[in-house]
Amino acid sequence: MSMRHLIIGATLPSGERADILIDGGIIAEVGSISAPAGATVHDADGLIALPGLVDLHTHLREPGYEQSETVLTGTQAAAAGGFTAVFAMANTFPVADTAGVVEQEASLGRSAGYATVQPIGAVTVGLKGAELAELGAMARSRANVRVFSDDGFCVSDPLLMRRALEYVKAFDGVIAQHAQEPRLTEGAQMNEGVLSGELGLVGWPAVAEESIIARDVLLAEHVGSRLHVCHVSTAGSVEVIRWAKARGIDVTAEVTPHHLLLTEDLIRGYDPRFKVNPPLRRAEDTLALRAALADGTIDIVATDHAPHPVEAKESEWDAAANGMVGLESALSVVHAAVVENGLLDWSDVARVLSETPARIGRLRGQGEAIAAGAAPELTLYDPSASSVFDLDRLAGRSTNSPYLGRTLPGRVVATFHAGYATVIDGRVRPSEETAELAAAANGGIHG
Amino acid sequence: MKHLLGTRELGRDEAIALLDIAEDMAAVQEREVKKLPTLRGKTVVNLFFEDSTRTRISFEAAAKRLSADVINFSAKGSSVSKGESLKDTAQTLQAMGADGVVIRHHASGAPQTLATSGWIDAGVVNAGDGTHEHPTQALLDAFTIRRRLHGASSRGRGLDGVHVVIVGDILHSRVARSNVWLLTTLGAEVELVAPPTLVPVATGAWPARVGYDLDAALAGNPDVVMMLRIQAERMHAAFFPNSREYARTWGLDDARFDRLPPTTMVMHPGPMNRGLEISARAADSPRSTVREQVANGVSVRMAALYMLLSGERGES
Numbered sequence: 001m002s003m004r005h006l007i008i009g010a011t012l013p014s015g016e017r018a019d020i021l022i023d024g025g026i027i028a029e030v031g032s033i034s035a036p037a038g039a040t041v042h043d044a045d046g047l048i049a050l051p052g053l054v055d056l057h058t059h060l061r062e063p064g065y066e067q068s069e070t071v072l073t074g075t076q077a078a079a080a081g082g083f084t085a086v087f088a089m090a091n092t093f094p095v096a097d098t099a100g101v102v103e104q105e106a107s108l109g110r111s112a113g114y115a116t117v118q119p120i121g122a123v124t125v126g127l128k129g130a131e132l133a134e135l136g137a138m139a140r141s142r143a144n145v146r147v148f149s150d151d152g153f154c155v156s157d158p159l160l161m162r163r164a165l166e167y168v169k170a171f172d173g174v175i176a177q178h179a180q181e182p183r184l185t186e187g188a189q190m191n192e193g194v195l196s197g198e199l200g201l202v203g204w205p206a207v208a209e210e211s212i213i214a215r216d217v218l219l220a221e222h223v224g225s226r227l228h229v230c231h232v233s234t235a236g237s238v239e240v241i242r243w244a245k246a247r248g249i250d251v252t253a254e255v256t257p258h259h260l261l262l263t264e265d266l267i268r269g270y271d272p273r274f275k276v277n278p279p280l281r282r283a284e285d286t287l288a289l290r291a292a293l294a295d296g297t298i299d300i301v302a303t304d305h306a307p308h309p310v311e312a313k314e315s316e317w318d319a320a321a322n323g324m325v326g327l328e329s330a331l332s333v334v335h336a337a338v339v340e341n342g343l344l345d346w347s348d349v350a351r352v353l354s355e356t357p358a359r360i361g362r363l364r365g366q367g368e369a370i371a372a373g374a375a376p377e378l379t380l381y382d383p384s385a386s387s388v389f390d391l392d393r394l395a396g397r398s399t400n401s402p403y404l405g406r407t408l409p410g411r412v413v414a415t416f417h418a419g420y421a422t423v424i425d426g427r428v429r430p431s432e433e434t435a436e437l438a439a440a441a442n443g444g445i446h447g
Numbered sequence: 448m449k450h451l452l453g454t455r456e457l458g459r460d461e462a463i464a465l466l467d468i469a470e471d472m473a474a475v476q477e478r479e480v481k482k483l484p485t486l487r488g489k490t491v492v493n494l495f496f497e498d499s500t501r502t503r504i505s506f507e508a509a510a511k512r513l514s515a516d517v518i519n520f521s522a523k524g525s526s527v528s529k530g531e532s533l534k535d536t537a538q539t540l541q542a543m544g545a546d547g548v549v550i551r552h553h554a555s556g557a558p559q560t561l562a563t564s565g566w567i568d569a570g571v572v573n574a575g576d577g578t579h580e581h582p583t584q585a586l587l588d589a590f591t592i593r594r595r596l597h598g599a600s601s602r603g604r605g606l607d608g609v610h611v612v613i614v615g616d617i618l619h620s621r622v623a624r625s626n627v628w629l630l631t632t633l634g635a636e637v638e639l640v641a642p643p644t645l646v647p648v649a650t651g652a653w654p655a656r657v658g659y660d661l662d663a664a665l666a667g668n669p670d671v672v673m674m675l676r677i678q679a680e681r682m683h684a685a686f687f688p689n690s691r692e693y694a695r696t697w698g699l700d701d702a703r704f705d706r707l708p709p710t711t712m713v714m715h716p717g718p719m720n721r722g723l724e725i726s727a728r729a730a731d732s733p734r735s736t737v738r739e740q741v742a743n744g745v746s747v748r749m750a751a752l753y754m755l756l757s758g759e760r761g762e763s
């Protein structure tokens with residue numbers, strides 16, 4: 001099992017064509033290269049080479065909800081989607097609110113070998129919103145946590161949010177806020193507007209997101225802290241963040257692929273595959289989000305990959321779980337929503353799906369531009385392929401994808417992580433092989 | 448017609464055809480023997496996830512008068528309250544050979560989920576889902592209005608030019624939604640009156656005018672005033688200050704009732720809160736259609752079951 005890979009004739013994000021040599025645990029050379037001995041050669045004619053994708057917002061479900069996903073299956077889904085690193089959200093059971101839990105997750109990720117698993121720590125104990133979790137202990141643990149989030153719940157108490165923002169400055173941390181005013185969204189089922197009134201579903205008003213973001217950017221300004229806003233979903237939120245950035249506030253924001261592409265009209269048939277939190281919004285919102293991603297108001301795309309077992313979605317709308325799987329489809333959806341129409345080029349895609357998320361999360365060895373000496377994290381994407389997204393494209397444990405049956409452009413052909421291929425010819429490598437490669441790579445790097 | 452899930456998708460001709468069949472059914476109800484053999488051998492299940500004795504017995508009477516076998520499945524106290532899913536319940540009914548399922552559910556869209564999921568082949572009648580639709584209530588309201596206006600010459604007619612004011616908790620009312628779609632499809636002009644807190648935030652796409660002033664609406668001499676039930680729990684969620692203020696501002700009290708023209712019908716889907724949204728005098732007056740609505744409910748539900756379950760079921 002060679003650790004020396006020569007990729008021939010790939011198109012770099014800049015548009016230049018180049019050969020790429022991965023050797024000795026780094027990208028050894030980029031340019032016109034003749035094959036060295038023992039290298040596995042990959043023909044990348046027509047393929048785009050991107051730095052390995054980094055997802056700042058993934059739910060891996062382990063520990064506690066292994067019927068939905070595990071670290072192994074979730075990182076297989078990540079690899080299938082071209083990701084080489086995922087930030088694992090804290091809403092596991094037990095909640096990732098102690099050093100022990102985050103270290104366990106990171107270690108499960110290392111032994112599975114498909115992607116770097118960087119745990120996110122909970123802001124509050126048990127995600128209860130009452131008292132701060134041991135943020136410092138998680139930061140100093142072997143998991144080296146820098147991103148903290150109660151995602152799934154909003155840190156709605158303004159004083160607690162202020163303290164959290166201030167406290168994590170001690171170790172260059174960031175609070176990633178799930179912006180949802182809880183009182184304004186009691187029982188909420190979908191975006192509040194014309195359609196919710198007609199369908200008789202309790203509305204989730206845009207103001208419930210926008211008011212929290214407005215409060216938080218002002219808090220971040222007041223205490224001089226760094227704030228990250230999860231899954232921005234409304235045109236109004238974009239305006240608030242644009243204002244905050246113009247004012248010099250240290251805020252970053254993410255949008256999900258589904259909020260870029262899908263709209264609330266899909267809910268008309270009450271199909272729970274389209275139930276997600278925050279909810280799908282109006283067409284105007286998707287357009288504002290795309291423009292914001294293009295002009296940098298929104299910094300990154302993050303999947304909010306949220307696996308659920310079949311029974312959690314096979315029900316009446318109210319009883320169904322919120323969430324969609326998104327790792328495997330993310331790059332194709334971004335391609336469809338903002339690349340095909342020219343809003344983003346491939347260097348922008350590398351920025352929003354790899355470089356900036358790694359930087360926000362302070363994750364080393366990820367999100368580095370493809371150049372000699374960079375970490376050997378790489379994705380090869382075929383932009384010309386267009387196909388119906390089907391079950392065959394899903395590699396995780398759950399199948400709650402809103403894209404099944406929809407034609408999407410592009411396809412991930414290969415993913416390289418830590419110098420070895422986790423996906424080759426569009427197929428996820430078997431877990432035993434990957435674990436062995438990971439063990440060898442870890443041994444090689446860390447002695 | 449394969450299912451009756453709402454009135455929004457119902458066309459004018461289809462709606463009038465159903466109301467005309469209901470006229471035939473009403474004629475049968477005046478005979479000494481009220482029973483027709485039409486649905487003999489068919490099984491209709493009343494699947495009620497919410498208590499509603501009135502609606503259930505109305506459907507039960509309708510099915511029995513068409514000679515169908517009726518099974519009442521109340522979700523309370525059954526395996527459903529112990530966590531059985533809608534899917535498992537549906538598959539149980541399928542295995543029992545249900546031809547029609549009349550479903551009342553607290554979740555908006557549950558009848559549509561049942562009808563389109565592939566879990567069951569039966570025709571589905573929505574008997575009220577969450578705050579979405581209650582199509583047979585709107586049909587019986589339309590039937591009642593048409594009969595009052597046109598009597599024996601009702602057949603074939605719509606409700607063109609009829610001015611209807613619907614008053615009360617529009618936000619949470621499936622009756623209001625179904626009536627807005629159906630009455631306007633039939634040609635009526637619909638006006639909604641409610642406290643601003645009890646109207647959906649965006650009704651711009653609804654084919655109805657929305658106002659907050661009941662006296663102004665009544666001054667337009669409407670043909671029909673339909674009062675909706677106000678539920679006590681709304682008061683605790685700050686939709687309005689208290690029941691006295693509600694009754695003063697949006698209730699059909701004696702003074703407002705007396706100012707109405709003698710031809711104006713007063714409707715209520717029941718059950719009524721006398722003294723809150725409607726005064727006893729208004730409810731019991733000859734202008735009130737409340738009891739007719741109950742009787743007509745059986746005829747309309749017979750018509751719906753007949754259209755769904757007799758002979759070949761169509762594609763839509």
